[in-house]
Amino acid sequence: MPQKFQNFINGKWVDAKSGRTFENRNPANWDEVVGIFPKSGKEDVDEAVKAARAAFEKWRLMPAPKRGDIMRKVGDLLVAHKEELAREMTREMGKVLLETRGDVQEGIDTAYYASSEGRRLFGHTVPSELPNKFAMAIRVPIGVAGIITPWNFPMAIPTWKIFPAILSGNTVVFKPATDTPKTATTLIEILMEAGIPEGVVNIVHGGGSEVGNAITSHPDVDLISFTGSTLVGKQISKSSSDTLKRVSLELGGKNAQIVMDDADLDLALDGVLWGAFGTTGQRCTATSRLILHEKIYDKFMTMLVDRTKKLRLGDGLLQSTDVGPCVNESQRKTVASYVEIGQQEGATLVAGGADANGDGLSKGWFYQPTIFSDVKPTMRIAKEEIFGPVLSVIRAKDVEESIRILNDTIYGLSSSIYTRDVNKAFVAIRDIKAGITYVNVPTIGAEAHLPFGGVKQTGNGHREGGWTVYDFFTEWKAVYVDYSGKLQRAQIDNY
Numbered sequence: 378m379p380q381k382f383q384n385f386i387n388g389k390w391v392d393a394k395s396g397r398t399f400e401n402r403n404p405a406n407w408d409e410v411v412g413i414f415p416k417s418g419k420e421d422v423d424e425a426v427k428a429a430r431a432a433f434e435k436w437r438l439m440p441a442p443k444r445g446d447i448m449r450k451v452g453d454l455l456v457a458h459k460e461e462l463a464r465e466m467t468r469e470m471g472k473v474l475l476e477t478r479g480d481v482q483e484g485i486d487t488a489y490y491a492s493s494e495g496r497r498l499f500g501h502t503v504p505s506e507l508p509n510k511f512a513m514a515i516r517v518p519i520g521v522a523g524i525i526t527p528w529n530f531p532m533a534i535p536t537w538k539i540f541p542a543i544l545s546g547n548t549v550v551f552k553p554a555t556d557t558p559k560t561a562t563t564l565i566e567i568l569m570e571a572g573i574p575e576g577v578v579n580i581v582h583g584g585g586s587e588v589g590n591a592i593t594s595h596p597d598v599d600l601i602s603f604t605g606s607t608l609v610g611k612q613i614s615k616s617s618s619d620t621l622k623r624v625s626l627e628l629g630g631k632n633a634q635i636v637m638d639d640a641d642l643d644l645a646l647d648g649v650l651w652g653a654f655g656t657t658g659q660r661c662t663a664t665s666r667l668i669l670h671e672k673i674y675d676k677f678m679t680m681l682v683d684r685t686k687k688l689r690l691g692d693g694l695l696q697s698t699d700v701g702p703c704v705n706e707s708q709r710k711t712v713a714s715y716v717e718i719g720q721q722e723g724a725t726l727v728a729g730g731a732d733a734n735g736d737g738l739s740k741g742w743f744y745q746p747t748i749f750s751d752v753k754p755t756m757r758i759a760k761e762e763i764f765g766p767v768l769s770v771i772r773a774k775d776v777e778e779s780i781r782i783l784n785d786t787i788y789g790l791s792s793s794i795y796t797r798d799v800n801k802a803f804v805a806i807r808d809i810k811a812g813i814t815y816v817n818v819p820t821i822g823a824e825a826h827l828p829f830g831g832v833k834q835t836g837n838g839h840r841e842g843g844w845t846v847y848d849f850f851t852e853w854k855a856v857y858v859d860y861s862g863k864l865q866r867a868q869i870d871n872y
């Protein structure tokens with residue numbers, strides 16, 4: 378019998394009130410059920426919000442350095458459980474062990490960063506325009522945060538949101554993706570073991586239309602932090618607008634890597650293979666377009682196709698595997714439908730282009746790493762986010778045209794240029810419209826202590842990561858203390 382899991386509300390493990398459940402299966406072997414989870418609804422979210430609201434009144438008063446001490450314990454526990462968490466994650470969402478270890482490491486980095494932020498959370502002191510008067514601006518917690526996360530980074534993304542939220546003194550109602558509820562459950566267990574008081578973090582499992590909607594439209598939720606598709610992000614923006622919540626949206630990407638004719642081509646090749654086919658292309662930072670200088674186009678394509686055909690698909694738990702499966706059936710269907718679109722649009726299929734059904738692959742959602750050449754910037758495969766192992770290659774004549782092509786998208790998350798010419802690199806840094814630009818580095822691999830997020834329809838202007846995420850999870854309060862003993866009227870008595 379597969380193991381049964383529960384929601385965690387107000388410090389207790391509980392079933393969904395309706396008693397309904399859903400199954401979570403291994404994408405590399407769909408016969409294997411990872412666990413049975415509660416299919417919750419609005420009534421469960423109501424309970425969780427009530428608990429988070431009540432817990433907020435105490436939690437906000439705990440000194441931030443003390444909250445930081447708990448975060449350090451969380452980091453230590455994540456270190457201790459890193460391998461077990463990585464294996465669990467590979468089993469529920471498919472990416473290779475090397476990458477799931479990295480995913481847990483991102484959570485560890487975020488925990489230790491949050492721990493040290495407990496002793497910073499810097500405010501400002503500024504001079505007042507009046508004598509004997511003190512002026513400062515301090516950060517205060519906001520309240521209950523609704524955290525809604527995707528399946529592609531089941532540990533890193535929840536920790537990017539939950540850790541700064543609680544370090545800042547907020548409490549949390551967390552809805553993880555239905556494809557990765559197990560990793561999320563273990564994260565909650567770790568938070569509890571580290572000493573997070575009951576009610577501070579609550580988890581409610583279930584789908585977006587029921588649980589997600591109930592959170593984003595809830596009158597007693599103050600903040601929403603969401604990572605996922607641009608389509609859902611727009612819906613959340615609408616459903617949260619009646620109560621004027623503060624909302625952070627990290628959405629789609631159509632990231633490109635540029636390779637100039639002066640680049641180290643072997644380095645650029647390693648970069649694009651990792652950026653396009655790492656995580657089976659299922660990252661919002663994935664390299665989905667490759668823009669090649671016309672002088673090296675043919676040579677680079679030969680190198681790229683050759684190496685791509687050698688990538689080994691398989692169960693991510695096996696050391697021999699380079700690329701794991703797509704996360705589920707619908708994701709693989711989306712990939713297949715874009716491959717059809719690419720062919721209809723007249724792009725040339727030079728690698729992959731079909732489900733993979735070899736040895737050990739017949740019960741998983743495997744799709745061959747796929748490359749289209751002769752892609753025009755106007756084609757749908759050059760414009761729309763695919764979220765799978767499909768790379769569209771476009772030709773350009775110089776750095777200016779490459780940047781123009783790179784910018785010709787509604788998204789603006791990550792970007793990359795390979796060149797040995799420092800002048801071209803700085804032109805790219807200046808002119809690329811994206812939240813992240815890499816030079817001689819692929820489009821994936823952001824570090825936890827730098828701002829993470831994008832421009833245009835990739836988001837709504839907020840940043841996760843580093844010090845910047847604390848701007849989202851705290852409110853500024855301006856404080857004036859007059860010690861003159863008399864009424865001093867600003868803008869009047871001093872002029």
Ligand code: UN1
Nearest residue numbers: 530660661662821822823
């Ligand atoms: C995502 O795909 O949503 O920069 C996050 C990266 C990872 C995070 C990706 N550190 O690729």
